[in-house]
Structure formats: C-alpha cells, structure tokens
Amino acid sequence: MRAPYTRPHGVSHLFAAYDLSEGNLDGHIQPTKNSTERLELCRYLHSLYPPEIRSR
Template identity: 60%
Template sequence: MDEFGPLNFLPHPGRQRTERGGKGKDPGREPRPRRRATYTRPHGVPHLCAAYDLGKDQRHGHIKKTKNRSKFLESCRYLRSLHQADEDNMFRRYIIWRNKNAADKRLTALGRRANAA
C-alpha cells in the first residue's frame, strides 16, 4: 500500500507580464509573458492510493481528490474487503505507513501489542 501525490503540480496560466531581468536586461525589449506560480489549491490536489497484490499479481488503485486520514482509511477498508476469505485463515496484512511519527515510542508499543510487523 502506498500513496502518491500531488499528481499535477503545474502552474496555472497567469496574466502578469514581466520585464526581462538579470545582467543582460535590454531596456528596449517588450515585457515577456510568464506563468504565475500558484501556491494554493482551493479545489484539492489529486492523490493516488495504490496497492499491489503479490499473490494474484494485480494492482489496485484509486485517485482521490484530496488527501486526508479518512480517504486513506477508506482505501485500506477497500483492500481489506478484497481479502475477506483470508481472514478465516489467520491471514496477516502488513501495512507500512511511512510518516514522521514512525519512531514514536507510543506507536511502536501499540504495534508490538497488536502483533504487527
């Protein structure tokens, strides 16, 4: 299980025209068009939550409009629904969640208590 994003980090066309800068500035030159950088994404940034099933050699993925905890857990629930028959056979799933809190002692203790790898 992994998540990829943001998938489209492209600037939107702007309406500002700038002068040519630097040492080679030509005073007679017309302003050149430039694309303004966008630092806010009010409508969200698409993220891909993907998983690879080694046993069946299949890939599963969903593109979500925004990235948050509930969307990630929704993807985990979907993956769990694919392996319902395996739960009776004591099948273990290991989800590696790489984040900045991976070295937290409380989370490590919780993982040991839950018998997770």
C-alpha cells in the same frame, strides 16, 4: 528553484496497493490526501478478500 508551471485546476492523488501474490494493483483516485482517504482504501482492500483469508 521553483517549478516553472502552475496547477490551476488542482491535482489528483492516487492511493494504491500492490498484491504480490495475485499481481494486482488496486487503487483509488482522490481529490485530497488525508487519513480519511487512506482508511477508505484500507477498507476497500480488506473487502476484497473473504474472511478465511483475512484471518491468516
């Protein structure tokens, strides 16, 4: 069964990650969904933590 609605202006995609230890939800809204946007989110999440925490 097809959906009874259209999306004439497109959709947005939310890339998010939940930090269980801090209770934070970090994310980015992107117009497309591909591996480049996923890598951008991973790099952003990686930058949130200092090097001594990243190496654990």
